Amino acid sequence: MKKEQIILDINDTPKPLTWLTLSFQHLFAMFGATILVPFLVGLDPAVALISSGLGTIAFLVITKGQVPAYLGSSFAFITPIIVAKAAGGPGAAMVGSFIVGLVYGIVALIIKGTGHKWIMKILPPVVVGPVIIVIGLGLAGTAVDMATLNGEEYSLQYFSVALITLLITILCSIFLKGFFNLIPVLIGIAGGYIYSLAIGIIDFSTVIAAPLFQMPEFIIPFVDYSPSISLEIILLMVPVVVVTISEHIGHQLVLGKIVGRDYIEKPGLHRSLLGDGVASMIAALIGGPPNTTYGENIGVLAITRVYSVYVLSGAAVLAVIFGFIGKISAFISTIPTPVMGGVSILLFGIIASSGLRMMIDNNIDLGNKRNLIISSVILVIGIGEATLKVGNFDLHGMALAAIIGIILNLVLPNEKEIS
Numbered sequence: 001m002k003k004e005q006i007i008l009d010i011n012d013t014p015k016p017l018t019w020l021t022l023s024f025q026h027l028f029a030m031f032g033a034t035i036l037v038p039f040l041v042g043l044d045p046a047v048a049l050i051s052s053g054l055g056t057i058a059f060l061v062i063t064k065g066q067v068p069a070y071l072g073s074s075f076a077f078i079t080p081i082i083v084a085k086a087a088g089g090p091g092a093a094m095v096g097s098f099i100v101g102l103v104y105g106i107v108a109l110i111i112k113g114t115g116h117k118w119i120m121k122i123l124p125p126v127v128v129g130p131v132i133i134v135i136g137l138g139l140a141g142t143a144v145d146m147a148t149l150n151g152e153e154y155s156l157q158y159f160s161v162a163l164i165t166l167l168i169t170i171l172c173s174i175f176l177k178g179f180f181n182l183i184p185v186l187i188g189i190a191g192g193y194i195y196s197l198a199i200g201i202i203d204f205s206t207v208i209a210a211p212l213f214q215m216p217e218f219i220i221p222f223v224d225y226s227p228s229i230s231l232e233i234i235l236l237m238v239p240v241v242v243v244t245i246s247e248h249i250g251h252q253l254v255l256g257k258i259v260g261r262d263y264i265e266k267p268g269l270h271r272s273l274l275g276d277g278v279a280s281m282i283a284a285l286i287g288g289p290p291n292t293t294y295g296e297n298i299g300v301l302a303i304t305r306v307y308s309v310y311v312l313s314g315a316a317v318l319a320v321i322f323g324f325i326g327k328i329s330a331f332i333s334t335i336p337t338p339v340m341g342g343v344s345i346l347l348f349g350i351i352a353s354s355g356l357r358m359m360i361d362n363n364i365d366l367g368n369k370r371n372l373i374i375s376s377v378i379l380v381i382g383i384g385e386a387t388l389k390v391g392n393f394d395l396h397g398m399a400l401a402a403i404i405g406i407i408l409n410l411v412l413p414n415e416k417e418i419s
Contacts, residue, residue, distance in 0.1 A: 005305060006305055006307065007304065007305045007306045008305075008306045008307060008308040008311070009307055009308070010065070010066060010068060010259065010261075010307050010308065010309055011065060011308070011309065011310075012307075012308050012310075013308065013310050014306075014308060014310065014311060019310065019311060019314055020314065022304070022306055022308075022311045022314070023311050023312075023314030023315040023317075023318055024315070024318065025179060025300060025304070025315075026070055026297050026300055026311065026312060026314075026315035027315045027318050027319055027322075028183055028186055029070075029179075029182050029183055029186075029294070029296040029297050029299070029300045030052065030070055030072040030294050030296055030297055030315075030319075031183075031186055032183065032185035032186040032188075032189055032343070033072060033073065033075070033185060033294070033296065033347070034048055034049060034052050034072035034073045034294075034319075035048060035049070035073075035332055036073075036185075036340060036343065036344065036347070037073035037074070037075060037077075037078060037289050038073060038288070038289055039332075039335070039340055040078055040082075040142065040146075040340070040344070041078055041081040041082050041085065041093075041289060042082075042085065042090075043081075043090070043219075043287060043288065043289060044216050044217040044218075044287065044329070045329065045332045045333075046214075046216035046217070046322075046323040046324070046328070046329040046332070047216045047217060047218060047219075047286055047287045047288045047323065048072075048073050048283075048288045048289060048323075049319045049320070049322050049323040050216060050286065050288070050319065050320050050323035050324070051279075051282060051283035051286055051287075051288030051289075051291065052070075052071055052072045052073065052283075052288070052291060052316070052319050053315075053316040053317060053318070053319035053320035053323070054279075054282050054283075054286075054316070054320060055071045055278070055279025055280070055282050055283055055291040056069070056070050056071045056279070056291075056312060056313070056315070056316035056319075057313060057316045057317075058275060058278045058279055058282055059071055059272075059275035059276065059278070059279050059293075060275075060309050060312065060313055060316075061275075062271055062272075062274055062275035062278060063267050063271050063272055063275050064267050064271070065309045066261075066263075066266070066267050066309075067252075067255070067263055067267065067271075067272055067275075067309075068255070068259065068301060068307045068308065068309045068311075068312050069251070069255060069272075069293045069294075069297065069298070069312065070293070070294050070297035070312050070315060070316070071276065071279045071291040071292060071293055071294065072291060072292070072294045072296075072297075073288070073289045073290075073291065073292075074244060074280075074289060074290045074291060074292040075135065075347070075348075075351060076135055076240050076243050076244050076247070076290075076292070077097070077100070077237065077240055077244075077289060077290045078135075078139060078142075078289075079135075079138055079139065079397065079398060080093075080096065080236050080237050080240055080398070080399070081093045081096075081097070081289060083236055083397075084096050084233055084236055084237065087232065087233075087236075088230070088233070089225065090219050090224075090225070090287065091219065091221070091224065091225025091226070091227065092228075092230075092233055094219055094221065094225070094227075094284045094285075094287060095221075095227050095228065095229060095233055095284070096233040096234070096236060096237035096238075097237065097280055097281075097283060097284035097289065097290045098227075098280075098281050098284035098285070099229070099233070099234060099237060099238060100237050100238065100240070100241055100244075100277075100280050100284075100290050101277040101278060101279075101280035101281030101284060101290070102277070102281070103238055103241050103277070104241065104245070104273050104274065104276055104277025104278075104280065105274055105277045105278070107119070107241075107245065107273060107277075108269075108270040108271070108273040108274040108277065109270070111268075111269055111270040111273065112268065112270035116249075116264060116269045119245070119249075120249075122242075122406060122409075122410070123242050123245065123246045123406075124362075124409060125358050125359055125361075125362035125364055126359065126364050126371050126374050126375060126409065127242070127374065127378070127402075127405040127406055127409050128242065128243055128246040128355075128358060129355045129356065129358040129359035129362075129364065129375070130355060130359075130374070130375040130378035130379050130382070130401075130405065131242065131243050131355070131378055131382065131398065131401060131402050131405060132243055132247075132351060132352070132354055132355030132358065133352045133355035133356060133379060133382075134355075134378065134379060134382030134383055134397075134398050134401055135243065135351055135352070135355075135398060136348045136349060136350070136351030136352025136353070136354075136355065137348075137352045137383050138382060138383055138385075138397065138398060139344070139348040139351075140348055140349075142344070142348075143341055143344035143345045143348050144341070144345070145341070146162070146337050146338060146340055146341030146344060147159060147162030147163075147166075147338050147341030147342055147344070147345060148162070148338075148341070155338075157199065157201070158201075158336075158337070158338040158341075159338065160195075160199075161192055161195060161196050161199070161201070161336060161338040161339055161342065162192075162338040162339070162341045162342035162345070163342065164191065164192055164195045164342070165188050165189065165191060165192030165195070165338070165339050165341075165342030165343055166188070166342040166343070166345055166346060168187065168188045168191035168192065169184045169185060169187070169188025169191075169342070169343055169346055170184075170188075170346065172184035172187045172188060173346075178303060179300065179303060179304070182296055182299045182300055182303065183296075185343050185346075185347065188342065188343050188346075189335065189339055189340075189343060192336075192338075192339035192342055192343075193335060193336070193339055196336045196338075196339060201336055202334050202336060203334065204334065206330045206333060206334060207327060207330040207331050207334060209330075210326040210327050210329065210330035211326040211327075212325065212326055212327055213324055213325060213326055214324065214325070214326025214329060215324070216323055216324065216329065217287065218286045218287045219286070219287025220285070220286065220287070221285065224287075232394050235394070235395045235399055236395075236399055237399075238399075239398070239399035239400075239402040239403050240398065240399065240402070242402050242406065243402065244276075244290075244292055245273065247292060247293075248272065248273060248276055248292065248293055249264075249269065250358075251293040251295065251298060252264060252269065252272055252293075254295075254298060255293075255298050255301070258298065258301055258302050258307075259301070259307045272293075276291065276292065276293065279291040297312070297315075359375070370412050370413070370414060373408065373412065374405055374408045374409055374412065377401075377404060377405065377408060378401045378402070378404065378405040379401075381397075381400055381401040381404060382397060382398050382400075382401030382402075385397045386400055386401075387400070388400055
């Protein structure tokens with residue numbers, strides 16, 4: 001990209017009012033998706049906002065202020081967190097999230113010492129693509145239940161809310177231009193909320209009663225729980241890292257093309273991965289979901305041509321402030337379940353479709369028996385929630401599918417090797 005096309009480069013400092021406006025723009029871009037994840041897994045959205053802000057600041061520091069990225073709640077860990085909470089409570093989920101961050105750090109150290117080519121061999125598109133599809137389709141039932149059920153009973157009224165929300169989100173995604181095209185989820189949630197208000201299913205009493213400033217529901221180790229590491233938690237959370245690391249690499253490549261820099265080489269994939277991992281560890285220490293770099297905010301960079309890390313850090317500070325405003329937290333809690341169900345139908349489908357797109361973009365030939373076998377096995381084991389149980393050892397669903405996919409990719413010969 002030519003230098004004259006850039007409005008603000010990486011280390012340019014905007015004027016105060018412009019700075020605030022641009023930072024709010026990034027905050028809105030990530031807001032809908034970031035609060036949806038804690039909403040689905042039963043964590044405090046305010047904590048997710050705070051952890052995303054703190055995680056982004058940590059990422060910017062670790063990457064030496066060279067990578068203008070925003071980090072928010074990761075969709076890949078929705079199912080593992082739900083299962084971990086069911087098995088051992090919120091504390092177990094936080095321990096698993098912290099371990100995820102440690103794994104990122106270990107991988108970063110290995111990449112620093114050996115380079116990054118080996119990781120692409122372990123995580124090729126024929127493995128990662130189907131696993132991403134599993135993540136999206138595995139959540140399909142959750143989205144539909146949120147869209148149609150009032151408690152345990154089917155509700156046509158709730159389904160109408162979900163459909164209105166979904167329709168608004170789709171129309172905004174297709175017809176809106178510029179920045180607004182990047183926040184169809186946020187606009188869809190707002191539209192669904194207004195419709196819910198019109199049909200009388202929203203209670204504002206909690207918002208009225210909430211103080212202006214309020215301490216979020218942090219989950220602190222040794223205060224709210226005693227951390228303990230189990231093989232079950234490790235096997236539940238860690239395999240998902242194969243997907244999120246691949247997603248991270250993809251984001252760095254796209255971001256590098258937008259801003260005209262090679263982030264794999266400088267500041268290096270090891271630094272950006274470490275920043276991602278530290279962000280997830282910070283989230284785990286306060287009760288938030290694991291973090292990941294956000295495509296929504298990369299899109300904002302592409303449209304505005306404002307690449308300043310100061311703008312991203314400003315958005316991070318605003319996210320932390322929002323997390324402590326009680327009125328905002330209470331307002332988020334009034335969003336009806338079918339509203340989130342409506343946007344989830346689209347978002348989870350997009351996750352699945354992005355896995356398919358990864359395979360298409362990388363010219364994965366399913367006429368090749370090796371590729372067909374690997375992808376087919378991953379899809380059925382993952383979506384079918386297959387479980388491997390040996391005594392207290394329990395490995396199931398997406399985690400099992402990812403591990404088997406990696407093994408098949410490493411051991412199955414190419415057709416050239418057979419012939």
